[in-house]
Each structure stands twice: as structure tokens, then as C-alpha cells.
Amino acid sequence: MDVTDQQRVRRGVGPDYLLAGRYRLAGKLGGGGMGAVWLATDTLLHRQVAVKQVTSTTRLTPQQAVEVRNRAMREGRIAARLSSPHAIAMHDVALVDGEPWLVMEYLSSRSLAQALGTTDSLPPFEVAQIGAQIADALTEAHEAGIVHRDIKPGNILIADRGKDLGIVKISDFGISRAKGDVEEADDSVITGTPAYFAPEVARGQDPTAASDVFSLGATLYTAIEGRPPFDIDHDSIALLHRVAKGQIIAPTRSGDLTGPLLHMLEPDPARRPTMAQARDEIILAAISKRGTIAQLRGVPLTSADGVVPAWARRSTPVSENRRPSREFGRTIAGLPAVQPGESQANPVPSTYSPPPFDLTKKKRNPIDDVLMRIEDTIGDRTSILSTVVLAALVLAVVVVLVLVITLLL
Secondary structure: OOHHHHHHHHHOOOOOOOEEEEEEEEEEEEEEEEEEEEEEHHHHHOEEEEEEEEEEOOOOOOOHHHHHHHHHHHHHHHOOOOOOEEOOOOOEEEOOOEEEEEEEEEEEEHHHHHHHHOOOOOOHHHHHHHHHOOOOOHHHHHHHOOOOOOOOOOEEEEEEOOOOOOOOOOOOOOEEEEEOOOOOOOEEEEEEEEHOOHHHHHHOOOOOOOHHHHHHHHHHHHHHHOOOOOOOOHHHHHHHHHHHOOOOEEEOHHHHHHHHHHHOOOOHHHHHHOHHHHHHHHHHHHHOOOOOOEEEEEEEEOOOOOOOOOOOOOOOOOOOOOOOOOOOOEEEEEOOOOOOOOOOOOOOOOOEEEOOOOOOOOOOHHHHHHHHHHHHHHOOOOOOHHHHHHHHHHHHHHHHHHHHHHHHH
């Protein structure tokens, strides 16, 4: 049954409103075209939660109202499948007058997009940690048959206070798709954030796990370079045409993260790594030569000095209007896909197409090989420095030589 505006006002939806007899609203955390998010208290479990109020269906056609409700229910079901420490948890779906409200984990946080309002760019070491942890959460999503479809700085959250300070999580599965879902019939229109689209998505192909890999790569690129890989353009259609060509601007600040980043940003989806491979490449290249995701999972983001960086702390103010010309993208529905043969008059300046990616095989220290075999056998319960092992081997050789000489005399 549809709810009129008058009924909604009489219900008094606002601060102190008791939702579904359980969740007491406190105040709005944010809002947008897809609805509003409220901070609330779960009066049964005595904990804070975030409650997503879906856009009102009161002025929509019956078909549009059904689509909005189905999208919200789909988001709830999809998010509920995930148990990653780096994905916002879905607790409940409360139905009020037939309209779903999504009850989620509350994380006192700022988004990566907000963080980029405090600084021009972030160090590759910090971005690598964000990338590895989000890639780990998305690996679980992909294994469950879920494609996020809207990975961008605004959907990556970093806890900015309390016991969770520095924890990184992916949010907003609002336009996600799960295996078995019925896709839109019209493949000439697309939904998402153009600045982070994969080229094949801009051309109208269905988003896939490989598209998520590209979008995460574009997000990490933005955090390091201070702008998206296809630059900034308030004209979404012009931007979409640049994306379709797959011509990114060459990264200049990415350091050790350059190789994995270019691999994720391969124009050809068949040449991109899986999300799990991208995660592992980021760890090996930019965080630790012998690191594993087990060492990063559930661990706060830190700077090279070993502390949570200042930009992630609530004590560092976020200026939403610091650079009004910088637009990190909003989710847009109904964009026209770029059709074959279409062209734009404005070329992309200083563009760069990533070369075919090939992981160069570095010569490994034989001692590291021994250590890796030990870890494969007994797990990650030990950490032995190569120098210690080398000293032990030298000592052993000396002892053997002394014994041999003694026996020969």
C-alpha cells in the first residue's frame, strides 16, 4: 500500500521516531537521490546503527515504486551475504507501510572522498593498505557472485575515532548485482559513476567482476594522483566517451604501486587480474615483499610511521568546499552507453594507454625461499629475519669446517 505525504507527516518520521518498534532515530547522517541515512539506536540490543531510508515512493508510478522497493531489498540481501571485516555489515530490513528501511552497521567515519578534501593526494603506502583491504572484501563478494558496480572514493569509509579508528570498509551495495538477478532489459543505458567506469561498461557491456577491478584501480589512482584516471569533467557524456577509449592519464606519484595499478587499469578486461590477484599484487609490491592479507585483515590503516594518518582522524577537519572544481563523482542512472563509431570533438590531453602488463620475475633470495617453505608447512605463526637465518647458516658451516679440520689432524 502506498503511503501519502500526509500519512508520512502524521507518523512523524524524524528524530526520536521509533522505527518498526525497535530502532529510534537520532539524526540524519547524510542523504542523496537514493534516500537518507539516519543514525539510530537499536533499543533491543542497545547499540548504534545506521538506517537507510529509501527514497519515498509516494509520487512514483506503481511500477517505479516496485523497482525502488526491489532495489532496496536486493541491496539488503546482497550485503547480508558478506561477512568481511572490510565491508559494512547488514543487520536487518525493517518494513514500514510496505517500504523497506535498511538497518546497517554504524561506523563513525569519513569517506575517502572526504579525506581527499583535506589533502591533494595520499601516499602510495597508505593507499595500498586501503586497496588491499577493500580488494579483500570484494574478493569475498565476487566469490559469492556479487558485482558491486559503483566502487568510488565516496563508497570507501575510514573509521575516524574510537576503537575502530583507521579501519577501512566498503559500503553501498545499492546498485550491485548478484548472480541470478535479472539485468535491465535496455543495455543502451547504464548506471554508476562515470569517472570510475571500466571502458567496457562505458560502451554498454554488462558490469562484471573485472569491471569492479578497474573501478577499484581508478579509485586508488584518484587517491594517489589527486584526480581520476580520465580527469575531471562536469559533462558526464564527454567524460563517458573518454572512458570508453580506455586512455588513462599516466600516473606520476604511484611509486611501488604503479605496476599493480596499471594491471588493474588494463583497457582489456581479459588482461586484468582477478580481485584476489590484484589484492596480492598490491601487498607484494607496495606493502611487504613477504606480506599476506592475514596480516592486514581487520587491522587499522597506518602511515609509514606506524600510526593512523592525520587525514583519517576526526580531529582533522574536512572542508567540503576546499576545491569546488574537483568532483569525485556521483552515481547517475540512465546514462547513454557509448555506441561504436561515436566520437567526441574534444580529445583527451596527455593520455596514456597502459602497456600489456607482465609481472617481471625477480630473482628471489634462496633464504627467503626456505622461509616461505617453512611458513607453508607451519603457517604464519613464525617470522624469522633473513639475516638471522644467514648468520645461523654461516655458523653451521664454520662448525662443520672446524670438525672436519679436527678429524683430519
